[in-house]
Amino acid sequence: MKPSPLRRLAVVFCVLAAVGVTPTPATATPIRNATPWSVLLCRFSDRPATPQTTEFFANFLTDAGRGTGGVADYLADQSGGRISLAGSAVLGWYTMTWSRAQFDGIDRSVRIQRCVDTAAAAGYTVPSGHRVAVILNDAVDAGSAGGRVLLDPNTWNTRFAAHEMLHGYGLDHSWSDDTTYRNVSWAQPGEYDDMWDEMSAQHTYSVDTRYGAGAVGLNAYHLDELGWLPRNRVLTVGADGVGTRTVTMAPLEARGEAGLLLARIPFDANDTSRYYTVEYRRKTGWSAGIPGDTVLLHEIRNGTPYLLRTGPGGGPRQSLDANGVRVTVQGATVTITTAVVNRPVYGPNTCVNGYVWRDADQTDYVCVTPETRAEAAADNAAAPSRWVAGAYGPHTCVNGYVWREAFIGDDVCVVPDRRSRAAADNAAGPGRVLRPAG
Template sequence: MVSVLPAALLAAALVGCLDLEGDGPRAPAPGDPASPGEPAAPSHEEHPPVASTLPLAPAIEQPGQALGDCGAKERCQGALPDGGGPGALNLVRNGRRSRGANSQLAVPRSLTLADIDADGKTDFVQTAQNRLFASKTDYAKTGILHLYLRRPMKRVLTGDFHGDGYDQTCVVQDDNALVCFGIGADRKELWWWFTQGAFLSDSEDFIIGDYTGDGRDDVLVYPRAGGAWRMYSLTGDYFFGATPGFASGNLGTAVAGQQVRAGDFNADGRDDVALINGAGQILYYVSVYASSQHTFWWAFTTGAMVTGNDQVTIARIDDDNDDDVVLRNRVTGVTRFFRMEYAGASLPAITHVPTGQLSASGNSLLFWGAMHDLSGEPGATRRDDALVYELGWNGFVRSDARFSGTQLTYWWAYSQVAPDNHAGWPAIAAKPWLFLKCKFSDIATTPRVDQFYRDMVFGTWGLAHYWFDNSYGAWDAYSSTVRDTWYGMGITNAAWIALPSRWDRAGACMNAYGGSTAGFVNTINLVNGEGDAGNHGGRVLMTPGSSNSTFLAHETGHTFGYWDHSWDDSGRRNASWSGPGEYYDHWDIMSAMNVHAFTTSLGAAGPGINTPYLHKMSFIPAHRRVQLNSSTSSQSVRMNLAALGRPEASGPLYVRIGSNDADHYTVEYRMKSGWDQGIPRATVLVHRVSNGISILLTANGGPERLPGTTSWFWTGTNWISVAVHGFAAEGYTADVTIGY
């Protein structure tokens, strides 16, 4: 059990900086509980920085997500929409309401059901290590948002903690920090809300509901092995604390093995508690406020009506304002509906609402939510829709609460494989850099204040942000070190330029520093004059004129293993010393500085990384890759491609055509958002990969493959075609047909 701090001490221990804006208990009756990184191999890049030939787009998009603590005060103040916290997006739920998470009712594949985007409908929330992906519960599993944290998540708590009509999301990290988020203004990003210590341990369960009747969900916590109940609430705009005036009342103490469910069974606006004991009895406790306490009074206990194979869930089955009890046999799929009313040995059955087309498959689990559009028909605004998870094929069968014209019933909506982003992603890996700043003996000025260079590494659109996002949360450079000291190199700018190589010029700064470089990926060496910049042997050399996010991401990319640049097939030369087509994939960071970048306070930033180079570092898991191998007869497949910067989208991130590792083609979808917000427009791109080098194809109407176009490519043995049908208005996907 975790210790509980007094409220004053709890407040002092919290981490965060966002200022959001009758009678005694009944006596127990019979049946009631009795008691209350290594550096890359040396190589080098011979070119000086190349001036971009492309215009920079304006800074039109703000960062997608915060990473833990605010840091700067202004960042904290902007963490949620104006108006005092999540309530700025308050919606009327038309009678349907979100249900908070229950740790006893785990959805397979690390899924949670919650209204994460404030549209009044239940969404899928899926976690994988330090990653969170949200998508709609429609057939297409339309992508909503993603979030990467610097530490793995152990648990997810969802509920309407702020009383706004939709769910907020809190996660418990492996360091036992509780990090909470609200939906952003555009409803496509989670914004950091606050961070505090977790108030529940790994050996405890929780069930979330509005037990105090204030319109905000509370968290009821209890030891899995049995013990005292505790309750936590968010009474202000941030930070959970022990619920004022909570007493367990007739709940007594939690019993090991007992099932716990919550619902508003008497339609009074407060969630009650139902316990299912080992004998299969349901014990109903009413949530009340009495004698200045939020507590629970025992109401009644049924006979043994829950069998060992029964899954107990709570949902609104008929068209009223109170919750009902559902028993589904996990083995046979038989489902029964009951009202929470005393009727002797069993609860009274709901007989006027048939199960209809609700899946009756065995080996399955049942979950509930608000998923279909409000149509105005009877029951539409208050009844819950059903999601049956069929374990044999890891798919959901959704059935919506509908009206047949004569009675309330359930109609089949779809059968679809469950979201599968729960596994396969690479583990978090620390990638710390050492950032050094050095002066020439004949140049005394410092180009920028120290904070600018800290932001170059740690800030929004900085180095750590770039690699964290573009590795899908795998590479963490936030543990880098930026030295504020300007070290004197004892050499003039001219003498420095005359040194034999870039390796030596970077080494002059490292020698001036004189400290250890052990434990770092490598060094970034900034000097206060011009003359040379780039990468040699993994050492990055930077000057005032090359101090921007795009340049730094490109040069550190070499150290990480991208020693080759990206190319196109045009044969153009970016400079006299560059190869034909080199630096002409404007959509890939390894063509910097000849890329589609955008403007930030750190100068140029972006773009992202193309599919061949994302795959080279194993950033894209196997379940998000598709390989199409040609055969003796032509084939074609139609699919939705997920945008590279939007892994929450449904569909492959990587499509490869061809079985030859040294010579094949890839198809990818890029959207004008995130690190790609500087690209001209959403587009499909086709690359050829030859001996590990990425070549953007511009022939046959390219490089941008836009809706309504079909492009053909001769591989030397067969034709490949890419037809683009359209780009989704929401969900971040491109509809394409690939012939091979």
């Protein structure tokens, strides 16, 4: 396959120059429920223009615009409805005391903070639990810093905004194994070279939307990292002692179809953070810009996914024979063999010792004590006996019980202290996930 013109694209904003470094292990953890953002619009003291209205940004970046093809629609689709942007606020335009020239030569985090400080001086303090996106009214810089997002008029499109906001959820970049590819001089070899994944920034397949260039889907590893793949649709080959499997993959873009969404293939018996993945992608929806339906293979190294290519400038590999692993592809049917068996690999949301997934549903990857998981299972089993018809619908709780609300739609009735515990475990969960070695 000839290199796509996209592979020669050299316009990436989201990372500051860095030479001679390796990828940083990602820090994402399962993300569910409402994830509100404070979107702050700031203009320079010598640039009074307001190129767009607050309504535009509300539609573009929050749940107010559901159905218009903005970031909220993208995140709802990718998460399978597991997150929302409910509770977000769009405020401004605020006039800063700094001129456009005074934003040259300063750190991105300082640029973001100047807008946050301007909003605070005008009476708005970012609430605890809100992520932050700052909008500037003139071109100066765009990207993310410390999980906070900065967008200028050159980047008011879904592809760019979704990428940077996903940094806010803890995702790092995607890569390929093509060490000859350099997106820009300061990027690392292979960085931004998975055009099927939104975390390759502007170097992705895309279609136009109401808000400019659209986002492409996330690869299976990143969906797994965020806890957006049901556990019963993920297979670790060899974990049950069977080293060869022929499986049917379902497209990540059509998860209602039968089949696996992700296959993990361990190849290092001593390191569970190293394995291959198999996923299937379909040319539809957010991924309508990809060349065609295809299986993609990735190698996961220390929490970073690398797309496997056929060679420098080549297309995605459709077979594999390395590290005791063999993979052959026939359409959506994949035959996999691994020499590593009886070695469970739990993926990026592996709990630290002493904790297990709560398992209140198939995508509940919050790490809790074994006792709490047992309680969640017991409450699930008892749920029908605790429901009565009432003002809150068919799942109104009988007296003395409340909805657990561990995630959106969790109407299992529990005693009040277990709802409080679910909220506390949700908050503590990120600190209970095992991090790959740096």
